[in-house]
Amino acid sequence: MASDARQAPSRIGPRLRRALCGRAGWGGLALQALFAALLVWLGYEILANASANLKAQRIASGFGFLSQTAGFGVSQSLIPYSESDSYARVFLVGLVNTLVVAAVGIVFATLIGFAVGIGRLSRNWLVARISGGYVELIRNLPLLFQILFWYLAVLGALPAPRQSISLFDEVFISNRGLVIPRPIPHDGLTVFLVAIGVALAAALALRFYARRRLFREGRPMTIWPWVLALLIGLPLIAALVFGAPFSVEVPRLRGFNFAGGLRVAPEFVALALALSTYTAAFIAENVRAGILAVPRGQMEAGESLGLSHGATLRLIVVPQAMRVILPPLTNQYLNLTKNSSLAVAIGYPDLFSVFAGTTLSQTGQAIEIIAITMGVYLLISIATSVAMGLYGRRVNRSLGR
Amino acid sequence: MMKRVFVVAAAAAVTALGSQAAAAQTLKTVKERGALSCGVSQGLPGFSTPDDKGNWTGLDVDICRAIAAAVLDDPTKVKFVPLSAKDRFTALQSGEIDVLSRNTTWTLSRDTSLGVNFTGVTYYDGQGFLIRKSLNVNSALELNGASICVQTGTTNEQNVSDYFNGNQMKYELIAFGTADETIKAYESGRCDVFTSDISQLYSIRLKLSTPGDHVVLPEVISKEPLGPLVRHGDDQWFDIVKWTLFAMINAEELGVTQKNVADMAKSNKPDLKRMFGAEGNLGEQLGLTKDWVSRIIKAVGNYGESFDRNVGAGSKLGISRGLNQLWNKGGIQYAPPIR
Numbered sequence: 001m002a003s004d005a006r007q008a009p010s011r012i013g014p015r016l017r018r019a020l021c022g023r024a025g026w027g028g029l030a031l032q033a034l035f036a037a038l039l040v041w042l043g044y045e046i047l048a049n050a051s052a053n054l055k056a057q058r059i060a061s062g063f064g065f066l067s068q069t070a071g072f073g074v075s076q077s078l079i080p081y082s083e084s085d086s087y088a089r090v091f092l093v094g095l096v097n098t099l100v101v102a103a104v105g106i107v108f109a110t111l112i113g114f115a116v117g118i119g120r121l122s123r124n125w126l127v128a129r130i131s132g133g134y135v136e137l138i139r140n141l142p143l144l145f146q147i148l149f150w151y152l153a154v155l156g157a158l159p160a161p162r163q164s165i166s167l168f169d170e171v172f173i174s175n176r177g178l179v180i181p182r183p184i185p186h187d188g189l190t191v192f193l194v195a196i197g198v199a200l201a202a203a204l205a206l207r208f209y210a211r212r213r214l215f216r217e218g219r220p221m222t223i224w225p226w227v228l229a230l231l232i233g234l235p236l237i238a239a240l241v242f243g244a245p246f247s248v249e250v251p252r253l254r255g256f257n258f259a260g261g262l263r264v265a266p267e268f269v270a271l272a273l274a275l276s277t278y279t280a281a282f283i284a285e286n287v288r289a290g291i292l293a294v295p296r297g298q299m300e301a302g303e304s305l306g307l308s309h310g311a312t313l314r315l316i317v318v319p320q321a322m323r324v325i326l327p328p329l330t331n332q333y334l335n336l337t338k339n340s341s342l343a344v345a346i347g348y349p350d351l352f353s354v355f356a357g358t359t360l361s362q363t364g365q366a367i368e369i370i371a372i373t374m375g376v377y378l379l380i381s382i383a384t385s386v387a388m389g390l391y392g393r394r395v396n397r398s399l400g401r
Numbered sequence: 402m403m404k405r406v407f408v409v410a411a412a413a414a415v416t417a418l419g420s421q422a423a424a425a426q427t428l429k430t431v432k433e434r435g436a437l438s439c440g441v442s443q444g445l446p447g448f449s450t451p452d453d454k455g456n457w458t459g460l461d462v463d464i465c466r467a468i469a470a471a472v473l474d475d476p477t478k479v480k481f482v483p484l485s486a487k488d489r490f491t492a493l494q495s496g497e498i499d500v501l502s503r504n505t506t507w508t509l510s511r512d513t514s515l516g517v518n519f520t521g522v523t524y525y526d527g528q529g530f531l532i533r534k535s536l537n538v539n540s541a542l543e544l545n546g547a548s549i550c551v552q553t554g555t556t557n558e559q560n561v562s563d564y565f566n567g568n569q570m571k572y573e574l575i576a577f578g579t580a581d582e583t584i585k586a587y588e589s590g591r592c593d594v595f596t597s598d599i600s601q602l603y604s605i606r607l608k609l610s611t612p613g614d615h616v617v618l619p620e621v622i623s624k625e626p627l628g629p630l631v632r633h634g635d636d637q638w639f640d641i642v643k644w645t646l647f648a649m650i651n652a653e654e655l656g657v658t659q660k661n662v663a664d665m666a667k668s669n670k671p672d673l674k675r676m677f678g679a680e681g682n683l684g685e686q687l688g689l690t691k692d693w694v695s696r697i698i699k700a701v702g703n704y705g706e707s708f709d710r711n712v713g714a715g716s717k718l719g720i721s722r723g724l725n726q727l728w729n730k731g732g733i734q735y736a737p738p739i740r
Contacts, residue, residue: 073562345578360554
């Protein structure tokens with residue numbers, strides 16, 4: 001001990017060495033530096049060489065094309081877009097479309113996946129078999145085939161707009177998609193939204209109070225009738241006092257298509273359906289594996305406490321299973337997002353279709369466009385991983401691990 | 402010091418290699434390979450389509466075969482590379498194909514920014530609309546609010562936008578990756594209208610289950626001069642592809658056909674003597690042989706023969722010559738003289 005303390009000052013060198021270059025020593029550090037420099041040089045050479053070749057072949061390069069006029073129509077866009085907008089705008093339109101279909105897909109894939117995964121372990125013979133059949137059928141068919149199936153065989157078989165199926169003459173379903181009435185905002189909207197906000201805040205406060213009472217006094221409190229009354233009552237009162245928050249524009253068939261109203265295009269529905277049902281089959285297996293990883297005793301313990309089967313699953317088993325489920329679940333979310341690039345097969349204008357497709361072929365700037373597209377998918381994927389990582393840390397903390 | 406020299410030399414080597422590849426000798430490459438790599442469509446009857454035995458036929462295919470005949474003296478030595486509209490330019494830029502002969506519209510932006518050169522016009526086309534007869538539409542001006550299916554990566558997408566905005570009409574454009582996907586969506590009723598170059602509309606109508614239920618509207622909304630193209634920067638190869646088409650058009654003008662080419666080659670007429678290499682060395686100036694025109698005509702016939710056989714009166718499409726008639730017969734097909 002004493003000798004250690006005495007020698008400590010002379011050990012700064014080796015310590016620094018170990019911190020910087022592990023066991024390999026200064027020589028290792030030099031090698032690493034050389035390797036890093038080589039990588040940088042290689043990257044630079046690739047870029048410089050590509051740029052020289054493009055110039056020699058008279059292929060346009062650089063990012064100036066982003067401000068040029070796109071000049072082509074996009075069938076659906078959540079942000080305002082017209083043909084006179086730039087390619088940069090097209091990029092945004094595609095990005096938003098990709099994010100929307102991925103987000104919707106992830107939500108539904110998770111819901112279906114958990115339902116099927118838990119269903120496979122059900123004591124009910126029929127539920128277990130149907131869930132098992134679903135997983136085996138869906139995960140063994142190619143995704144592109146499923147997308148085309150939903151698009152051409154299911155949605156394509158719907159009647160033409162003139163023969164569309166109508167619900168109360170306000171909602172229409174045809175092979176052009178689902179058309180619903182569109183709310184048009186009025187003056188009363190602000191107060192209406194504030195009323196909803198207040199109702200939500202009150203509901204949350206109520207829940208907080210109920211939980212505190214449950215933990216302090218051990219008495220559960222039924223709050224849902226109150227919450228319901230708040231959420232419906234407050235906005236209703238606001239609407240009665242300050243006038244209707246919005247009027248409704250009912251879609252009408254005019255010429256070839258419906259005019260007015262909001263439309264959900266069949267391309268979006270087919271893609272979201274195919275992505276969520278396909279990914280759900282994989283998530284279901286992850287969920288099943290996660291639940292089976294929780295010791296059986298936990299289930300028995302929950303039931304012996306007098307909790308119902310559902311409550312045991314919800315409060316005891318699934319929270320513990322989440323630790324096992326999360327990492328593969330993240331993979332499935334990433335897969336779903338990347339698989340959304342199959343959209344071009346059915347004409348859904350996602351990022352890959354309008355940017356790495358139409359924009360690329362109109363400008364011919366393959367290197368720049370593919371680089372941007374790759375970068376964006378990478379960013380989306382990394383953001384998803386980080387978000388799931390944070391959630392995973394929370395789950396582990398709550399389990400005290 | 403030694404290291405720096407190495408780095409600079411290596412950098413120079415990599416760069417030099419790159420620029421050399423850019424100005425590659427396509428003629429030499431094709432001869433060494435013993436086959437022409439020709440980019441065509443993924444199946445467009447009349448222009449480029451494989452039969453049940455895998456033999457490609459069509460007007461665009463004939464251009465590939467004619468080049469192979471001129472360069473390799475064998476019209477069968479062609480490797481056909483089917484390409485979607487979206488991928489075609491990248492395939493040419495990257496050197497995967499030597500020539501792109503795939504109903505491609507010649508435009509200024511393509512000619513200048515894609516690193517390609519168009520070599521001529523094989524077919525003067527225009528964009529039109531295919532629609533169901535049951536919708537009772539007689540003019541494109543009645544299409545306000547219609548849903549339109551289009552193949553992505555074509556000039557058609559922008560033309561639709563120009564036409565509808567110019568006439569203050571609304572539309573919904575749904576763009577698909579390949580021609581087949583576009584046709585399927587049109588057939589399933591997702592779109593009211595299918596838009597493309599008119600020649601393609603006739604060709605695609607044949608693929609539909611009941612061609613008689615669909616009509617092509619009379620409006621032609623754009624100019625679509627279709628032709629082969631090559632990579633920028635190899636002038637010799639550019640000349641060869643360009644003059645292959647010119648030879649076919651000139652042959653028609655001079656009455657040279659696949660049948661009479663052997664006799665015509667013996668003719669004493671000065672223009673025929675120049676064409677068939679009995680006089681001068683025009684073929685050699687191109688980097689080919691003296692009998693280059695004979696080879697081309699023996700392989701695929703003259704321009705008119707190829708047109709009739711593939712898209713014209715002698716084919717299922719039955720498209721009339723129209724603009725594609727020779728200049729001295731009321732059309733605009735015209736080739737510079739071989740002299």
